[in-house]
Amino acid sequence: MSRVVKLAVIPGDGIGPEVIAEAEKVLDAATAASGIRFDKTHFSLGAGRFLETGDTLTDADLVSIAAHDAILLGAVGGVPGDPRLKDANIERGLLLRLRFELDHYVNLRPSKLYPGVPGPLAEPGDIDFVVVREGTEGPYVGNGGSIRRGTPHEVANETSVNTAFGVERVVRYAFDLAERRGKKVTLVHKTNVLVHAGGIWKRIVDAVSAEHPDVAVDYLHVDAATIFLVTNPGRFDVIVTDNLFGDILTDLAGAVTGGIGLAASGNINPDGAFPSMFEPVHGSAPDIAGQQKADPTAAILSTALLLDHLGLHGESLAVTRAVEADIADRGSASRTTAQIGDDIVARLRA
Amino acid sequence: MSRVVKLAVIPGDGIGPEVIAEAEKVLDAATAASGIRFDKTHFSLGAGRFLETGDTLTDADLVSIAAHDAILLGAVGGVPGDPRLKDANIERGLLLRLRFELDHYVNLRPSKLYPGVPGPLAEPGDIDFVVVREGTEGPYVGNGGSIRRGTPHEVANETSVNTAFGVERVVRYAFDLAERRGKKVTLVHKTNVLVHAGGIWKRIVDAVSAEHPDVAVDYLHVDAATIFLVTNPGRFDVIVTDNLFGDILTDLAGAVTGGIGLAASGNINPDGAFPSMFEPVHGSAPDIAGQQKADPTAAILSTALLLDHLGLHGESLAVTRAVEADIADRGSASRTTAQIGDDIVARLRA
Ligand SMILES: CC(C)[C@H](C(=O)O)[C@@H](O)C(=O)O
Ligand SMILES: CC(C)[C@H](C(=O)O)[C@@H](O)C(=O)O
Numbered sequence: 001m002s003r004v005v006k007l008a009v010i011p012g013d014g015i016g017p018e019v020i021a022e023a024e025k026v027l028d029a030a031t032a033a034s035g036i037r038f039d040k041t042h043f044s045l046g047a048g049r050f051l052e053t054g055d056t057l058t059d060a061d062l063v064s065i066a067a068h069d070a071i072l073l074g075a076v077g078g079v080p081g082d083p084r085l086k087d088a089n090i091e092r093g094l095l096l097r098l099r100f101e102l103d104h105y106v107n108l109r110p111s112k113l114y115p116g117v118p119g120p121l122a123e124p125g126d127i128d129f130v131v132v133r134e135g136t137e138g139p140y141v142g143n144g145g146s147i148r149r150g151t152p153h154e155v156a157n158e159t160s161v162n163t164a165f166g167v168e169r170v171v172r173y174a175f176d177l178a179e180r181r182g183k184k185v186t187l188v189h190k191t192n193v194l195v196h197a198g199g200i201w202k203r204i205v206d207a208v209s210a211e212h213p214d215v216a217v218d219y220l221h222v223d224a225a226t227i228f229l230v231t232n233p234g235r236f237d238v239i240v241t242d243n244l245f246g247d248i249l250t251d252l253a254g255a256v257t258g259g260i261g262l263a264a265s266g267n268i269n270p271d272g273a274f275p276s277m278f279e280p281v282h283g284s285a286p287d288i289a290g291q292q293k294a295d296p297t298a299a300i301l302s303t304a305l306l307l308d309h310l311g312l313h314g315e316s317l318a319v320t321r322a323v324e325a326d327i328a329d330r331g332s333a334s335r336t337t338a339q340i341g342d343d344i345v346a347r348l349r350a
Numbered sequence: 351m352s353r354v355v356k357l358a359v360i361p362g363d364g365i366g367p368e369v370i371a372e373a374e375k376v377l378d379a380a381t382a383a384s385g386i387r388f389d390k391t392h393f394s395l396g397a398g399r400f401l402e403t404g405d406t407l408t409d410a411d412l413v414s415i416a417a418h419d420a421i422l423l424g425a426v427g428g429v430p431g432d433p434r435l436k437d438a439n440i441e442r443g444l445l446l447r448l449r450f451e452l453d454h455y456v457n458l459r460p461s462k463l464y465p466g467v468p469g470p471l472a473e474p475g476d477i478d479f480v481v482v483r484e485g486t487e488g489p490y491v492g493n494g495g496s497i498r499r500g501t502p503h504e505v506a507n508e509t510s511v512n513t514a515f516g517v518e519r520v521v522r523y524a525f526d527l528a529e530r531r532g533k534k535v536t537l538v539h540k541t542n543v544l545v546h547a548g549g550i551w552k553r554i555v556d557a558v559s560a561e562h563p564d565v566a567v568d569y570l571h572v573d574a575a576t577i578f579l580v581t582n583p584g585r586f587d588v589i590v591t592d593n594l595f596g597d598i599l600t601d602l603a604g605a606v607t608g609g610i611g612l613a614a615s616g617n618i619n620p621d622g623a624f625p626s627m628f629e630p631v632h633g634s635a636p637d638i639a640g641q642q643k644a645d646p647t648a649a650i651l652s653t654a655l656l657l658d659h660l661g662l663h664g665e666s667l668a669v670t671r672a673v674e675a676d677i678a679d680r681g682s683a684s685r686t687t688a689q690i691g692d693d694i695v696a697r698l699r700a
Contacts, residue, residue: 091542120580122472139489139510144546150553154514158547160489164504190594192441196494197508203500223601230470230580230605244540248598251573255580 002035005310008068008275013046013090014284015294015337016074022296022341023072026322027303029345030315041068046284047078047090056093062101070306071098071277074299075284092142099135102274104267105166106173107133107243108305109250109281111233116328117258121230127257129236130181132174133246135267137166138197140243160197162242167204173270174240175212182237184216185209188225188245201242225249229256254281261294262327264301266309276309278302292336297323300344322347352385355660358418358625363396363440364634365644365687366424372646372691373422376672377653379695380665391418396634397428397440406443412451420656421448421627424649425634442492449485452624454617455516456523457483457593458655459600459631461583466678467608471580477607479586480531482524483596485617487516488547490593510547512592517554523620524590525562532587534566535559538575538595551592575599579606604631611644612677614651616659626659628652642686647673650694672697 009024011017027038043065050056065071076094078085099107113119113127137160144158178185187205191198202219209217220228222245228235229252241249254260263281280298288294301323307316322344335343359374361367377388393415400406415421426444428435449457463469463477487510494508528535537555541548552569559567570578572595578585579602591599604610613631630648638644651673657666672694685693 089542089545092545096543120472121470123470140543142545144510144544146546146550148514152514152518154550156512156546156550158510158512158544160494160508160510162506162508164498164502168502190597192439193446193490193594193597194494194508195439195442195492196496196506200496200504200506223597226576226598226602227605227610230602231609244543247540247543247573248576252576252580252602255577259581260577 002037004037004039005070006068007038007040008043008065008071009040010043010045010071010073010076012074012076012284013048013078014075014286014289016046016076016284018289018292018294018337019280019296019299020072020074022337023299023303025341025345026300026319026348027306029348030303030307030319031312034312034315036312036315045094046076047082047085047088050088050090051078051084056088056090057097062097065098066102066274068275070275070310072303072306073277073279075280075282077284077286079286096140098277099267102267102277103269103271104135104274104277105170106266106268106270107135107246108266108268109133109246109253110264111250111253111257113257114262114324114327116330117262119256119258121256124256125232125234127233129233129239129253130177131239131241131246131250131253132170132177133241133250134166134170134243137161137163138243160194160242160244162197162200164200164204167200168208171204171208171240174238175208175215178215178238179212183214184218184237186225186236186239187217187219188222188239188241188249189219190222191219192221197242205240222248226252229253250281260298262297262301264298264305266302266305268309278306278309292338294337296337296341297327300341318348352387354387354389355420356418357388357390358393358415358421359390360393360395360421360423360426362424362426362634363398363428364425364636364639366396366426366634368639368642368644368687369630369646369649370422370424372687372694373649373653375691375695376650376669376698377656379698380653380657380669381662384662384665386662386665395444396426397432397435397438400438400440401428401434406438406440407447412447415448416452416624418625420625420660422653422656423627423629425630425632427634427636429636446490448627449617452617452627453619453621454485454624454627455520456616456618456620457485457596458616458618459483459596459603460614461600461603461607463607464612464674464677466680467612469606469608471606474606475582475584477583479583479589479603480527481589481591481596481600481603482520482527483591483600484516484520484593487511487513488593510544510592510594512547512550514550514554517550518558521554521558521590524588525558525565528565528588529562533564534568534587536575536586536589537567537569538572538589538591538599539569540572541569542571547592555590572598576602579603600631610648612647612651614648614655616652616655618659626656628656628659642688644687646687646691647677650691668698
């Protein structure tokens with residue numbers, strides 16, 4: 001079988017290009033034997049591009065990216081406080097715009113504590129859960145504004161928008177995923193305070209849950225969920241939550257499983273109408289950029305999610321296994337970004 | 351000197367009455383020598399009252415509570431899933447109504463890891479910070495609604511409202527507090543996504559910070575803040591943040607400092623126009639109610655905050671010291687709620 005996958009690659013800023021170089025090596029190595037070829041187009045996007053041209057993401061970029069089968073993204077964002085970026089919002093204008101325009105309604109973020117990885121918890125237990133974060137609505141929609149800005153009478157509003165359409169599809173995805181995993185879904189929200197936004201989530205989870213009698217469901221307020229993430233993370237299987245709570249919980253989850261240097265994510269359009277986008281959860285870390293200090297593991301694990309999404313389950317598993325073996329064998333010797341990539345490639349070839 | 355303090359006591363539901371009984375003992379013991387007398391009025395409010403009368407908080411309750419010098423609250427909330435409470439919202443109708451109507455714009459939540467307390471972190475380091483959580487606006491205002499409710503076309507909105515008036519006063523409080531502590535303020539928000547709500551916070555912090563050249567300021571996105579709370583909580587001194595982020599961060603902070611059984615809080619109206627309200631951060635825990643299993647320490651530490659607010663700094667310090675000594679001497683023997691209260695009272699008398 002020979003198959004060509006059109007892959008848009010957005011290395012981005014900071015450590016993005018370094019970790020993406022390793023992810024690309026791994027993708028190629030993982031698929032070499034199966035006759036899959038990645039036809040890659042690199043897009044120069046991020047703070048670097050903004051500083052050069054003033055563009056964040058042009059309509060032409062978007063059309064061109066959307067014509068691919070999948071997207072691999074490193075990290076975007078310039079040096080914090082850079083005055084030249086004061087009026088840029090790379091996050092909203094690039095990353096969130098891609099997620100919204102390409103209808104990435106499932107932001108999939110697995111959390112797993114790999115044997116051998118040191119984390120902050122004294123007794124972490126067995127951590128293996130997935131956060132299904134809604135990706136296209138909630139407090140992230142950008143519906144807000146302010147009046148009398150900069151005066152003592154300023155009022156600034158920000159509206160969370162939640163639709164039955166948007167909530168139901170991501171909740172269905174979470175239940176389907178739970179059917180293939182530990183058969184447990186935990187809804188996280190703040191229904192006692194955000195009664196409108198929380199109400200629609202609770203009612204839809206209850207309705208979809210009735211169609212999955214073998215999946216256990218529970219509910220946690222977001223504040224309580226953070227407690228469980230540090231005291232009993234083993235209680236979670238699939239967490240389904242809104243865009244903002246998902247953002248918060250997955251950074252915390254990354255920390256308890258040994259750091260966001262290992263946390264992978266997929267921005268998925270399950271319908272296939274648009275290409276899905278895979279990226280490490282970490283940011284561009286400009287402070288260590290260009291020094292071969294970044295751990296490419298999160299980017300590499302993101303390619304495992306990408307392969308899985310493309311239906312290449314064997315190849316995906318091979319990447320995950322190679323990463324697991326690499327992590328288990330990590331000594332105290334420090335390796336460069338490229339060395340880690342090379343080591344994982346060597347395991348894949350073995 | 352003789353002084354009478356009119357104290358409204360709201361024991362509430364579940365373990366509330368048990369922990370408040372101990373807090374009252376401690377208050378009396380701590381002030382016995384100084385000639386302060388607490389003239390207490392007990393208010394029956396919470397799920398229990400709702401089930402009996404259908405009332406959550408009547409206007410008459412509110413007027414009567416507002417006529418006191420301070421409020422001590424245990425915890426409110428019935429058994430989760432109780433069908434009789436389906437249409438009650440005790441949290442919004444009682445707790446949040448008190449915070450909003452009594453203009454408790456500073457929700458003060460200290461986090462300290464006491465020597466001898468086991469927590470979930472392997473290497474917690476020295477934890478001692480205070481979260482200054484805004485208490486009267488943000489996503490908690492209840493401005494929202496839904497259309498086409500229960501249909502596939504439902505849209506549910508929830509608006510965060512942030513005013514210069516509301517943000518500035520709490521930010522000023524945080525800087526004043528930092529001046530008396532470690533001289534560092536960390537603003538936590540999500541300015542890169544919530545550009546309107548985040549923008550007003552950032553601009554006001556920058557402006558107030560200019561008046562406090564000796565206080566260091568930094569900014570963290572809420573997701574990154576949760577990472578630091580588990581990897582480097584020692585980096586924080588005063589955190590200032592909005593109502594929702596403050597809710598999330600303080601539960602997590604409670605967990606990393608050994609559990610919310612120890613976390614105290616004050617809902618403060620610094621202007622003195624309304625009585626301030628002191629309560630443990632924990633909930634009503636109906637599952638262990640009436641069994642003398644609850645730890646009254648958070649409620650007792652809340653009385654230390656109350657004493658401090660009343661200007662009784664020596665008495666406040668005595669309570670804190672007694673609690674610290676009690677915690678340091680805790681063996682593995684389990685004590686009843688009343689025994690812990692009695693032990694702390696004995697230390698105060700010694
Ligand atoms: C960079 C930022 C906009 C983004 C988010 O909030 O979604 C990031 O934190 C993430 O989790 O991918
Ligand atoms: C009970 C609930 C409304 C409350 C809040 O969200 O403020 C609680 O979680 C708290 O932190 O005091």
